[in-house]
Amino acid sequence: MNVRFLVxxxxxxxxISVFGGERIGISERILLTDTLYSNMMAGVLSAPVFAQFRxxxxxxxVSVGYGRQSLDNAVLYAxxxxxxxxxxxxxxxxxxxNATITGSARYDNGKRFGVRYCExxxxxxxxxxxxxxxxxxxxxxxxxxxxxxxxxxxxxRWHYGVSLSYRAVQEYRSIxxxxxxxxxxxxASVGVGYATTRxxxxxxxxxxxxxxxxxxxxxxxxxxxxxxxxxxLGRHYARxxxxxxxxxxxxxxxxxxxxxxxxxxxxxxxxxxxxxxxDKILCDMNNLPLNSLSRKVAELSVGWKSxxxxxxxxxxxxxxxxxxxxxxxPTGNVYPELFSLATFKSEKFSCGVEGLxxxxxxxxxxxxTKLSVAYFDYREYYYGTEPFLKRDTEVVSCAVVxxxxxxxxxxxxxxxxxxxxFDKACDWLSGYYIRTGLKAGVDYIINARYALGIQASGSLxxxxxxxxxxxFKVQINFKF
Amino acid sequence: xxxxxxxxxxxxxxxxxxxxxxxETEPLSVDVKVNIELPDDIDKTAVEDATVxxxxxxxxxxxxxDADKADEINVSLLPGLYNIVYKASTVLPGGAGGVLxxxxxxxxxxxKTAGIHVATFLQxxxxxxxxxxLFFTGTLQSSGDQYNGDQYxxxxxxxDRLIYADGLTIFESAFLTTQKFDYxxxxxxxxxxxxxxxxxxxxxxxxxxxxxEELLIADIAIDHRAVNPNSFDLSHADFEWYDQxxxxxxxxxxxxxxxxxxxxxxxxxxxxLLHNRGFKAYGLARIPVAKDExxxxxxxxxxxxxxxxxxxxxxxxxxxxxxxxxICDLVTTSVAAEYKWNVSAPSLDMGWSHCGTIDGDKKRYFxxxxxxxxxxxxxxxxxxxxxxxxxxxxxxxxxxxxIERQHTAIDRDGTLCGTETIDxxxxxxx
Numbered sequence: 087m088n089v090r091f092l093v094x095x096x097x098x099x100x101x102i103s104v105f106g107g108e109r110i111g112i113s114e115r116i117l118l119t120d121t122l123y124s125n126m127m128a129g130v131l132s133a134p135v136f137a138q139f140r141x142x143x144x145x146x147x148v149s150v151g152y153g154r155q156s157l158d159n160a161v162l163y164a165x166x167x168x169x170x171x172x173x174x175x176x177x178x179x180x181x182x183x184n185a186t187i188t189g190s191a192r193y194d195n196g197k198r199f200g201v202r203y204c205e206x207x208x209x210x211x212x213x214x215x216x217x218x219x220x221x222x223x224x225x226x227x228x229x230x231x232x233x234x235x236x237x238x239x240x241x242x243r244w245h246y247g248v249s250l251s252y253r254a255v256q257e258y259r260s261i262x263x264x265x266x267x268x269x270x271x272x273x274a275s276v277g278v279g280y281a282t283t284r285x286x287x288x289x290x291x292x293x294x295x296x297x298x299x300x301x302x303x304x305x306x307x308x309x310x311x312x313x314x315x316x317x318x319l320g321r322h323y324a325r326x327x328x329x330x331x332x333x334x335x336x337x338x339x340x341x342x343x344x345x346x347x348x349x350x351x352x353x354x355x356x357x358x359x360x361x362x363x364x365d366k367i368l369c370d371m372n373n374l375p376l377n378s379l380s381r382k383v384a385e386l387s388v389g390w391k392s393x394x395x396x397x398x399x400x401x402x403x404x405x406x407x408x409x410x411x412x413x414x415x416p417t418g419n420v421y422p423e424l425f426s427l428a429t430f431k432s433e434k435f436s437c438g439v440e441g442l443x444x445x446x447x448x449x450x451x452x453x454x455t456k457l458s459v460a461y462f463d464y465r466e467y468y469y470g471t472e473p474f475l476k477r478d479t480e481v482v483s484c485a486v487v488x489x490x491x492x493x494x495x496x497x498x499x500x501x502x503x504x505x506x507x508f509d510k511a512c513d514w515l516s517g518y519y520i521r522t523g524l525k526a527g528v529d530y531i532i533n534a535r536y537a538l539g540i541q542a543s544g545s546l547x548x549x550x551x552x553x554x555x556x557x558f559k560v561q562i563n564f565k566f
Numbered sequence: 567x568x569x570x571x572x573x574x575x576x577x578x579x580x581x582x583x584x585x586x587x588x589x590e591t592e593p594l595s596v597d598v599k600v601n602i603e604l605p606d607d608i609d610k611t612a613v614e615d616a617t618v619x620x621x622x623x624x625x626x627x628x629x630x631x632d633a634d635k636a637d638e639i640n641v642s643l644l645p646g647l648y649n650i651v652y653k654a655s656t657v658l659p660g661g662a663g664g665v666l667x668x669x670x671x672x673x674x675x676x677x678k679t680a681g682i683h684v685a686t687f688l689q690x691x692x693x694x695x696x697x698x699x700l701f702f703t704g705t706l707q708s709s710g711d712q713y714n715g716d717q718y719x720x721x722x723x724x725x726d727r728l729i730y731a732d733g734l735t736i737f738e739s740a741f742l743t744t745q746k747f748d749y750x751x752x753x754x755x756x757x758x759x760x761x762x763x764x765x766x767x768x769x770x771x772x773x774x775x776x777x778x779e780e781l782l783i784a785d786i787a788i789d790h791r792a793v794n795p796n797s798f799d800l801s802h803a804d805f806e807w808y809d810q811x812x813x814x815x816x817x818x819x820x821x822x823x824x825x826x827x828x829x830x831x832x833x834x835x836x837x838x839l840l841h842n843r844g845f846k847a848y849g850l851a852r853i854p855v856a857k858d859e860x861x862x863x864x865x866x867x868x869x870x871x872x873x874x875x876x877x878x879x880x881x882x883x884x885x886x887x888x889x890x891x892x893i894c895d896l897v898t899t900s901v902a903a904e905y906k907w908n909v910s911a912p913s914l915d916m917g918w919s920h921c922g923t924i925d926g927d928k929k930r931y932f933x934x935x936x937x938x939x940x941x942x943x944x945x946x947x948x949x950x951x952x953x954x955x956x957x958x959x960x961x962x963x964x965x966x967x968x969i970e971r972q973h974t975a976i977d978r979d980g981t982l983c984g985t986e987t988i989d990x991x992x993x994x995x996x
């Protein structure tokens with residue numbers, strides 16, 4: 087299965103690339119695309135209708151790599167103390183006449199270490215409604231992801247774009263407690279745009295369907311452990327503790343965005359509004375709908391783009407509202423649903439400014455510098471106790487990256503950056519960590535169309551309370 | 567112009583798609599009036615130290631409100647499903663002290679709840695034998711297979727007078743505490759539905775139990791170590807229950823040196839075992855009528871609906887019933903993960919005890935429930951707690967007294983028990 091998937095994805099990447107064809111040499115294409123620049127304006131450029139503006143030239147990439155990160159102590163029990171994974175990644179970005187085609191495929195095989203109080207996968211999505219036990223352990227997992235988009239224009243006036251992607255995850259543990267989680271996420275988006283002489287205005291609609299199935303099994307002769315259904319801020323649904331080892335999350339997201347983007351230089355802006363909702367269902371209790379959660383998100387970003395620099399301001403507001411369903415006395419194993427209580431609420435507000443400056447040195451190299459500052463405010467409430475529980479987090483974070491790309495003769499391209507900053511520990515916890523990192527890579531130009539390279543990055547994190555961690559990644563790239 | 571109209575319309579449609587209104591929910595606090603129905607001869611002014619405790623079944627949290635000298639209180643609560651417990655002390659018309667109790671289970675409290683009614687009763691003064699220990703889980707063989715033959719029940723004379731055990735009936739509830747149906751007619755306020763009754767033989771003065779002494783009733787009164795080295799000796803039991811099985815694959819063993827209980831009724835045609843996961847209630851009763859009369863006149867046919875994913879099926883079954891006033895003691899067992907209800911009136915038992923927390927808990931073996939030693943009598947004997955609430959009357963999930971006394975195995979590997987306690991918790995040395 088895995089081999090077939092790898093061959094399939096490699097074939098897709100190569101096929102699209104051949105179909106596209108590109109007259110500019112590979113070294114120039116690497117210089118034009120492999121930059122921090124493409125990470126900016128994500129609010130605008132993530133929509134398929136703007137896909138043609140993500141990169142000025144075609145460039146496809148096939149890479150294999152290995153990454154690992156580790157912490158002395160888990161910052162979030164649900165995330166564990168670290169992770170390690172080997173992956174195969176293929177992505178294509180092809181410009182052909184006035185059409186832009188993108189494709190991506192990824193296979194990831196790895197492990198999350200020291201996960202506790204959460205036997206559910208994708209904890210950031212289904213928070214706070216985890217299924218948990220008191221033991222936990224490492225989680226082995228595989229992820230398959232593939233997707234693609236097509237965008238084009240009619241008479242350079244009307245633009246349109248569509249994209250489709252699918253992500254499948256399987257996570258499991260081979261010792262008690264033995265969760266087996268499978269995730270399927272199908273995402274589609276469509277957008278239209280209208281171009282004036284200086285700007286393109288776009289409207290996009292995106293939707294995804296999400297399903298996660300969990301099953302926890304115990305085979306030890308020493309017995310089983312109770313499983314808990316968490317409700318947020320340390321509480322759990324006491325009535326169903328010990329039951330509901332088979333559960334699932336059914337959700338779907340819908341969001342739309344309005345955006346404008348300058349054809350050369352000028353103002354860019356985007357407004358995204360989205361709603362994601364899911365239900366947690368206990369399958370082995372006659373599909374009992376235990377919890378529901380809705381997440382509303384609004385994101386605004388405004389900035390100015392020129393040839394050498396970009397400045398961008400962004401703000402995000404997010405609200406989660408979680409419901410606990412209350413059930414009457416059961417008849418047999420059927421629990422009549424009485425009513426719902428909105429016991430969980432969280433509100434997040436963040437805003438920030440980031441700026442990037444780029445300078446080209448004699449067509450041989452390029453310097454990129456990026457600075458970002460952000461403010462973050464998070465409030466979380468659980469109303470199912472008296473008095474209710476509350477948690478506030480307020481953090482200011484800062485990050486800086488300085489990078490240099492240099493061509494060495496006709497055959498080599500060297501790239502590297504230093505980065506650092508301080509940031510919030512996570513959405514739900516107060517506290518900072520300080521991060522310092524290095525990234526370096528080299529590409530060998532095989533001929534005008536192909537390049538082979540290697541890239542390595544590493545970083546150190548230092549939290550309060552003597553908690554330290556590291557992360558590194560090594561990746562071999564084939565660019566064409 | 568038309569294009570602008572279409573664009574604006576599209577934007578409005580998309581905004582509508584993502585701006586669903588929030589689902590309707592209950593307010594997070596509701597005010598309810600609690601009406602406390604006191605016994606006829608008790609005046610509310612004679613009620614002291616009264617409390618009403620609301621236990622939220624969903625959250626597992628409790629809130630207690632003061633209800634001194636009141637037969638009505640107003641409370642503000644998080645909506646939910648509640649068990650409500652009333653407790654108070656009072657002075658009886660004759661001047662003696664008494665304890666008032668009341669309980670309402672599975673009360674739905676939300677904005678449409680008009681009011682709550684809690685009927686109270688005077689706690690009966692127990693004047694008979696009580697169940698002091700239930701060992702229903704059994705042991706494990708070294709192979710890991712469960713071994714049930716060593717189950718036993720201990721009775722205790724918690725009074726200061728001699729009591730004859732003759733004619734005392736041990737019974738098992740017909741309903742499970744882990745599975746609730748709406749049985750009709752509902753007779754729980756008047757009687758307990760039972761599916762096994764075994765009575766201590768005797769002419770009324772044959773089997774005396776001295777004050778603070780116990781009576782051991784075993785399933786099979788033999789030295790079980792010969793069959794299962796991880797078990798213990800029950801050959802010294804005072805009684806055993808014996809069943810003439812109709813299935814040769816499941817036969818009982820009769821020790822002729824230990825008297826058998828008189829089997830009145832049992833749901834099974836093979837051998838009766840205590841529910842080894844602890845899903846039932848067990849009790850003692852003094853049945854004032856003859857066996858034949860009881861079995862003909864005290865039957866109970868209940869009707870209920872079995873609701874499954876395949877549909878709803880009307881069901882019925884005929885069992886025996888024991889009026890509440892005949893019952894001397896009752897102990898309810900369950901497990902937290904599966905508990906649904908108590909299968910008797912609150913006046914008999916307001917709580918439940920357990921071995922293990924989930925269904926099929928493999929750690930439950932070699933464990934028992936033992937009544938809490940609360941005091942020491944004038945002659946130095948143990949006084950056990952008996953408040954008709956198994957949750958607080960029993961130490962749950964402790965080593966059985968027979969394992970402690972015989973220092974036999976406490977797990978399948980044969981680890982020997984090195985402790986000895988009065989009630990599973992308190993050390994003998996103290």
